[in-house]
Structures are given as structure tokens and as C-alpha cells.
Amino acid sequence: MDGRDALPAWLTARRLTALVGHSGTGKTEVAVNMALTLARGGVKTALADLDVVNPYFRSRERQDLFRELGIRFVSSAQAMVDADVPSLPAELNALLQDGSLRSILDIGGDSGARVLGRYRRQIAGQDSQMLFVLNARRPQVSTPEAAEWNVRRIEDIMGLPVAGIINNTHLCGETTAEDILLGASLAEEVSRKTGIPVVCHTAERSLAERLPALAEPVFPIEIYMKKPWEK
Amino acid sequence: MITVAKELWKGNEAIAEAAVRAGCRCFFGYPITPQNEIPEYMSMRMPQVGGVFVQSESELAAINMVYGAAASGVRAMTSSSSPGVSLKQEGISAMCSGELPGVVVNMMRGGPGLGTIQPSQCDYFQATRGGGNGDYRTIVLAPCDIQEAVDMTQEAFDLADIYRMPVVILGDGMIGQMMEPIEWHDIPKRELPPKDWTASGRKGRDHSNFVTSLRIDAADCEQFNLSLEAKYKTIAEKETRWAEQDTEDCEILVVAYGTPSRIALSAVEELEAKGIKAGLFRPRTVWPFPSERLAQIAAQPGLKAILVVEMSLGQMLEDVQLAVKGAKPVRFYGRVGGMIPSVEEIAEEAEKILREVQ
Structure with missing residues (x-):
């Protein structure tokens, strides 16, 4: 299918997109949805799981889906993850160098960003952007001050600037439009304080249709990272 | 704010x-x-x-x-x-x-x-x-x-x-x-006893506390x-604490604790959607174990079998057997070593057991 025209501009703005943010804000779910949307839109896509902090609920659990859609999936060996070894896959270099690939890099929360500091120069020299995933329902980043502090800390750790904010405010299966709107106003305040633009708001497809108009685009997502009891 | x-x-x-x-x-x-x-x-x-x-x-x-x-x-x-x-x-x-x-x-x-x-x-x-x-x-x-x-x-x-x-x-x-x-x-709010036994200084007492x-x-x-x-x-x-769902007239009772109880609950709902009377019993304290209530459910005439689900090879199983005292067949399904039982596996096991005990 050629859905390239339908792809939102923020998603295709850069060849490399690294997702950072406070732990548990939903970076993996956003990364998986971005990669799947790109691939379904006919773009040659890669997804890298570079989380060296979380042992569970990793994008590797959906590898079958990535294979089906021809997404190049890069991650450390399961053995490394299960041995608590904070290793990065050598194959990551391919994503940084192959100009024909659009790549989504899923980075671990907070100081998990440190792992990518090693690739600072390669990333900075590329057509790349670092996006900050924000969830207003995460108490540690629920105020503009706390969120700004988190943005600056990650920028310090990475040695790279955050180029945009993704409002990914949710409460797992209990998310309402109100949550997303609360996140939109938090994102707006963080944007005002930092000068970093809001790039989009995520919402589960059914909820996305019911949202009032927002200044930035809504990115309709599906939940792929499910718990073992969820349908 | x-x-x-x-x-x-x-x-x-x-x-x-x-x-x-x-x-x-x-x-x-x-x-x-x-x-x-x-x-x-x-x-x-x-x-x-x-x-x-x-x-x-x-x-x-x-x-x-x-x-x-x-x-x-x-x-x-x-x-x-x-x-x-x-x-x-x-x-x-x-x-x-x-x-x-x-x-x-x-x-x-x-x-x-x-x-x-x-x-x-x-x-x-x-x-x-x-x-x-x-x-x-x-x-x-x-x-x-x-x-x-x-x-x-x-x-x-x-x-x-x-x-x-x-x-x-x-x-x-x-x-x-x-x-x-x-x-x-x-x-x-619980009424808490005074901590008059601590080794935190004599504080005018006529004796020293000794732990x-x-x-x-x-x-x-x-x-x-x-x-x-x-x-x-x-x-x-x-x-002793526990939770239960649809236990009144179930013919198969699934017993599980912790997150496997949530997988078991999804399995129970799947079984119910197929018209099978299934129930869930979830110990919230595993010591003390809710043996008394479990024995009551086991004694229900309509109950045909009990399925214990754990992420082990059968440990709580023994407490269930001790509580049920042979009143009904007690079967087991478990995954180990970091593997997680699935909704489908539990539902299939429950159906298999029901066929066997008919």
C-alpha cells in the first residue's frame, strides 16, 4: 500500500527519531505505533529497542508483527537483557548509517538516556530529532516545573537538545478525553517555558475521534504492549 | 496546579x-x-x-x-x-x-x-x-x-x-x-499497641528492655x-483474606493468586462466554490461607473440579488440597522459569478437566 501521503508531517520530519522521557510515560507504545504507522505508509522502517533499564514489557514481544510488516527490529539479545547486562546491539550502527531507513529509537526512561550519549556525535550529524514523551498522569512529571526539569536533565545526559514534545497522557485502559486534554495543557505550559514545540497528542483510535480540536495533530494509536490478561 | x-x-x-x-x-x-x-x-x-x-x-x-x-x-x-x-x-x-x-x-x-x-x-x-x-x-x-x-x-x-x-x-x-x-x-485505621518494648533508651522506666x-x-x-x-x-x-467471583454455582473453580489470578479471571470470563459455569477464588493472604471458605465452596454440590494455576510447579496447590480434603478433584496448571500462563492455556485446561470428570 502507498499511504505515504497520509503520513503526518511530524512523523516523517526526520530520518532518525529518538524517544526519551520519564520512565513509564509510554515511550515503547508510542515507538511501536510510530514504526507501524511508517511501515504501513510504505516507508522502509526500523525500530530499535535501546532500553537498558526495564526487563519486562519490551517491544521485542511484538517482533512477529514487525517481521510481518517488514520492519527492521534491532535490540540486544534476550540473553543480555535477562542477564541484566546494559548492552547495546552493534546493529544500531546500521540504523545510524543507512540513509534509506527511517528509524525510531526507543530509549530507556530518565538516566536510561545515558546509553545513547555514546552515539551523540553520530546522531547529531544526522537528519535526526529527539522527542520527549510526556504523560501528565505520571506524578513525577505532572507539573510544568517537574516536566521541564526532566527535559533538561535528559538533554544534559544525552548532550542533545529535545526538539519536540509528544503528549502521551494516559491511564492505561482507563484513559478519558479529559486526561488527554489535561496533558495537552501541561504540554503547552512546558512548551511555553522551554520553547520546545508540541508535536502531537496521542489517543487510542476510539478516543481520538471524540477529542475536541487541538492546536497540534492527534496521533491515533492502538495498544500493542498488552498485559497477559488483556485481550 | x-x-x-x-x-x-x-x-x-x-x-x-x-x-x-x-x-x-x-x-x-x-x-x-x-x-x-x-x-x-x-x-x-x-x-x-x-x-x-x-x-x-x-x-x-x-x-x-x-x-x-x-x-x-x-x-x-x-x-x-x-x-x-x-x-x-x-x-x-x-x-x-x-x-x-x-x-x-x-x-x-x-x-x-x-x-x-x-x-x-x-x-x-x-x-x-x-x-x-x-x-x-x-x-x-x-x-x-x-x-x-x-x-x-x-x-x-x-x-x-x-x-x-x-x-x-x-x-x-x-x-x-x-x-x-x-x-x-x-x-x-487499626488500633496499634504502644511500642513500650523497644530498645530505644530507658526513659525513666524501672527496667531495661531487651530484644x-x-x-x-x-x-x-x-x-x-x-x-x-x-x-x-x-x-x-x-x-485471613480472599476474593471470589462467580463462585455461587460454578462447576469449575479456578484458584490463583497474584497476577496469574488476573489471567485466570480472563480465562473464567472466556469460559463463561462459552456457557461454562466457571468461578475464581483468589487468596489475598497466602498465610494465613483462606482454607475454611475454600472448603465451603468445594462442598457445593454443583462444583465438579478445582483447577489451581500458579507460576510454579504446584506449591499453593498443597494448601488447596489440604483445604479441600479430597472433597473434589484438584488439578493443576503451571508455567515456570519466568514463563507466564496464557488465558487460552488456562481455559483449555479447565475444559479438559471438565470433560475428564464428567
């Missing part, structure tokens, strides 16, 4: 915050996956609330620091995962003997030995039988979601103070690692054991 009704928390962080809100002011621990966010969070929070955080040199040191802090009357806690909790058993036994309150979190991972960092329930025997030496028990709370983990952690400190003993929060790794919305609310686990005189030691037994009997009467 944004007012937040529900918040999104990671299990380990939420348990740590719940402990802080329950008045925990000493945390001692040593890193091990999948519970690392507990000490990490405590290292940030303890200084903020005037408490003490120590990353000890070992798990053994951590539990003995809890012993010391508890003896001085402070609410103290340690956390670890399976191999680390094994190392703490000597200290837990000593705390039971010294009648010291404390909270121990075990985010279980696959064993034996170092095993794997993936989730498991393989420490049920260790937790419910008293994993160290001596005739003792600990209260063992088994949350199935983060809200329950938060509530139970706060209650654990009260239970520990009321009965002067360690209380174990037994979570499988998923409880620690997953994200869920929770709300903070006050737990029911020990040594009772050299055999007759004394026997009397002490009998007093513990009486305490455990009271706990079994007053603190």
Missing part, C-alpha cells in the same frame, strides 16, 4: 511510596532485578522525609539492619527478589523470635538458584512455611494489582506493629514492573513457641 484523581505508577515505585506514606523511615536493601525501583525510589524519598536509606553490602546485612531499626521502634522495610530473599531468611527467623515488626517485599523471579529475572511464584513454600529455621510463620500478603499492592503495603506496617512480626508482600515480578493507574486513599532471639532454657523456649502459636491462631482468625 493540576489536581490528579488517578495517577499512573510503576508497581515497585508505588510500593515504595506507599511505605513512605505508612510511616516507614528506614529502608535497607541491595539491588536485584526485578525490584530495583524500590531501593532507587527509597534512596530519593528517605532523605526527603528525614528517614534513612542504606544500600547495604548484602541482603543479609539489610535484613539485620531492619532488625536493629525495628528494635529501636522505627518502621523499617527491606525488599529484594527471590535469590536475595533466600539470603534474608536467617534475619526473618530472628525477627520472628525477637518479635520485631518489619516489612519484607519479595518480587519473585524464576528459580532455583540465580534463575532468571522474569516473573515467577516459585517462593510460595519459602514465604508461607517460614523459610528460615524454627517453628514460625510470617503474614504473607499477595497483591494482584498495583492498587492492592499499595493498600497492602500500608496495611502491612500496621499488621507488623499489631502482631510484632515481619510481614511479607509476595509479588511476582510483574507486580513490580508493570504500570497501572492507582488512587491514594487512607487505609482503615533477643536467644532462649537457652528449653522450658522457656517451649513456652515462647506456644505463645507464638497462640498469636498465629489469632491471626488466622482475624486476618
